[in-house]
Amino acid sequence: MTGYERPVLSVKHLNKQYGRGCLKCVNKASLLKNYCPSCGTVYACQDISFDVHPGEVVGIVGESGSGKSTLMKCLYFDQEVTDGEAYISVYENGEKNLFQQSAQQKRYIRNNVMGKVYQNPLLGLKMDFSSIGNIAEKLISAGNRHVKMMESRGIELLDKVNIPVHRRKEAPKKFSGGMQQRVQIAKALSNNPPLLLLDEVTTGLDLSVQASVLDLIKELQRELNISIVLVSHDLSVIRMLADRTFVMLEGKVIEEGLTDQILEDPQASYTQQLVHSML
Template sequence: MQDEPILKVVNLKKQYGPGCQWCSNGHESIFEKNRCLRCGTVYACNDLSFELYPGEILGVVGESGSGKSTMMKCLYFDEEVTSGAAYIGTYDDGETNVFQQSSQQKRHIRNTILGMVYQNPVLGLKMDFSSIGNIAEKMIAAGDRHVERMENRSKELLTHVHIPLARIKDEPKKFSGGMQQRVQIAKALSNQPPILLLDEVTTGLDLSVQASVLDLIKTIQQKFGISMIVVSHDLAVIRMLADRTIVMLDGKIIEQGLTDQILENPQHAYTQQLVYSLI
């Protein structure tokens, strides 16, 4: 792992609602979890700060509603942040807050620097396009117009994620959930992004399929040296994949550190509860 982070997030905040004089000042007494009881504003992400290093897998764990998926949507520009900054080492030497870039620049970052794998493949794939067409679409969005190169790259990636070549012209709607996730991973990798975002990618899959998808993620990370953020509510997934882990609760980071450290010696009461429920 190198010293300079490839991604640095500083005080990321995402709120739904205008806020009021009480919750804007952080009065704990008027909150129910991360929702203001006076005005109804929900603080989905509340001042999140963390780093991701080259070649690292960073795990993000927390219960449903903790803000994990909202954070990922903000990082991939699916959602506008309320405030905060993110700096990517391979974009403008890590000097520019990417949240403040134009929509055109954000599209460029999405298509060339970031890859995203959603929990629901419908969000990441065009279900009526062929699998090879899905990958080509992402390459075209990044400016590629070379048909043969796109076809070869698509075949290479689909083979890598164990989609039989006989089925690369099939639409993802004809595939099982595990195969759809594999096509999504191949699409996310199409432009060789240095950062891959994976949001609950094994939720809802059979255990044997989960294991093969996790094994694929680990293999890809080792082969390509991609930095990854892996979100899960399942500590077993985090244990298998992540070098370091962030624990989220009610829109805040309550604990972070080396995964082994967090699993063997959790400090926060909520993390202790998570860990002991796994044992």
């Protein structure tokens, strides 16, 4: 990564709130953490801005309820933002705000220039389709109609994520959690997106399975030079994969920097607690 390359993803002043807000919470001064006791509005993401550069892995860490998964849902259009901007360099030359695109264009962006791996494989896979059928579905959504090409691409990707040849026609519902995540990764990569979103991808997996999934992600990221936004509450995952890290608390980014710097010399008291809990 060089300093002069334009970002793959640029996010500016992203806000997401649940509720309409009221006069008491309009300036956020009366909030209880990120919640307004008067009207019940939750400010899940507050003024989030960051860039992701080519081949960079950006980690976002924070406790449950910090807003990190909401941020990922907004970036992949699983939820609408309240306001803010996001630009991807390969879409319309990085000049059009993704959040203001039509539903059709958002589908195009999801299918062609982004991939997402969900914490819960039920959200990312059709459990009754075959594994190779899941990959074909993503390719078809992007406009591919060539059956032989889709089959060879599916075989190539399942091989890359270490799904045995004889199981590629099996449905993911028959697979272990770790194998389901590997099929999700293959599906997310099917159209060679420049950007991959990973949301708590190892949560709930056994430690040995976690390690193999993380090794796979690291290997694929190096091989494909793909940019990744990685959300986790687990600092050991962030340490292993992320070049830079953002720490979120109550909907805000409270600290950011190189991952080594954040883990070795945390400045915010919350980050210090997080790092100490890991030791």
